Amino acid sequence: MIKPDFKVxxxxxxxxxxxxxxxxxxxxxxxxxxxxxxxxxxxVYDARKKGEIPSLDHDIYISxxxxxxxxxxxxxxxxxxxxxxxxxxDEHNQLKExxxxxxxxxxxxxxxxRKYKLGKVMPRGSNLFGxxxxxxxxxxxxxTIFKGLSDPVYAVDSRKWQVIQPDPYVFEQxxxxxxxxxxxxxxxxQERCIMAIRFSDFMVGTQFHPxxxxxxxxxxxxxxxxxxxxxxxxxxxxxxxxxxxxxNPNKIALTHRTVLPNFLNQAIGYYNAP
Numbered sequence: 160m161i162k163p164d165f166k167v168x169x170x171x172x173x174x175x176x177x178x179x180x181x182x183x184x185x186x187x188x189x190x191x192x193x194x195x196x197x198x199x200x201x202x203v204y205d206a207r208k209k210g211e212i213p214s215l216d217h218d219i220y221i222s223x224x225x226x227x228x229x230x231x232x233x234x235x236x237x238x239x240x241x242x243x244x245x246x247x248x249d250e251h252n253q254l255k256e257x258x259x260x261x262x263x264x265x266x267x268x269x270x271x272x273r274k275y276k277l278g279k280v281m282p283r284g285s286n287l288f289g290x291x292x293x294x295x296x297x298x299x300x301x302x303t304i305f306k307g308l309s310d311p312v313y314a315v316d317s318r319k320w321q322v323i324q325p326d327p328y329v330f331e332q333x334x335x336x337x338x339x340x341x342x343x344x345x346x347x348x349q350e351r352c353i354m355a356i357r358f359s360d361f362m363v364g365t366q367f368h369p370x371x372x373x374x375x376x377x378x379x380x381x382x383x384x385x386x387x388x389x390x391x392x393x394x395x396x397x398x399x400x401x402x403x404x405x406x407n408p409n410k411i412a413l414t415h416r417t418v419l420p421n422f423l424n425q426a427i428g429y430y431n432a433p
Contacts, residue, residue, distance in 0.1 A: 219423070372415045
C-alpha cells in the first residue's frame with residue numbers, strides 16, 4: 160500500500176496568544192515534504208479560542224503547546240470535544256487498518272495525561288523556561304521518535320505545570336510507557352516530572368517543545384521577561400550557556416530536526432513500507 164498524500168490536522172492550543180511553535184510546526188512539515196516523496200494537505204483548528212476540533216478525516220494529528228493552565232478547559236465544550244476526538248482516534252486505531260497518528264506537545268501533552276488519568280497534573284510552583292537536558296528511560300532509548308538522539312536529549316522546556324506521580328496500573332491497562340523524565344532537581348525529595356509518554360502505538364507526546372528551533376528561541380531569549388525567568392531559576396551563567404547552546408548543532412537544533420520528523424517517518428512508513 161503506497162500513499163503519497165497525507166491529510167494533516169494541526170490543532171492550535173495557543174488560545175490566540177502569539178507564539179513561535181506554530182511557525183516551527185509548519186516549517187518542519189514543509190521541509191519534510193520537500194525532502195521526501197510525500198505531499199501534506201494541512202488544516203489548522205483553533206481549539207481553545209474558536210472551539211474548532213478536527214474530524215477523523217485526517218491521517219496525522221499534531222496538537223500544539225499553549226499558555227495557561229491545562230485545567231482551564233474543564234467542563235468547557237472545546238475540551239470535551241477534544242477528549243472525544245482522542246477517544247474516537249483510539250477506537251478507530253483499534254478497529255481500522257488505516258491508522259491515525261497523533262503527537263501531543265506540552266499543553267496538549269498535559270491534557271492527554273489528564274484525559275487518560277496517567278498521572279497528577281499540577282503546578283510547578285514557579286515558571287520554567289529555557290533549554291534543559293531530558294533523560295530517556297529504558298523505553299525511551301528504544302523509542303522511534305528519539306532515534307538519532309543521544310541521552311540526554313536537549314530540548315526547550317516552557318511551563319508552569321508538570322505531570323508527576325504516574326499511576327502504574329493505568330499505564331499498564333492502557334499499554335502506555337514513560338519515555339523521558341526531567342533532570343534531577345535541587346532537592347532530592349522532589350519528584351522529577353514526566354517529559355514524554357508513548358500513549359499507544361499510534362499516539363505519543365512530549366512535555367518539552369520538539370518543534371522549537373534556534374531562531375525562535377533567540378527571539379525569546381532576548382526578551383527581558385524570558386531572561387528574568389531563566390536568571391531567577393538557573394542563574395546568569397546558565398542563561399549565557401543556553402545562548403551558546405543555540406549555536407550548537409547537537410542541542411536543540413538536532414532535536415528540532417529529529418523528533419517530529421521521526422514521528423512523521425513512523426506515520427508515513429506505516430503506509431509506505433516496502
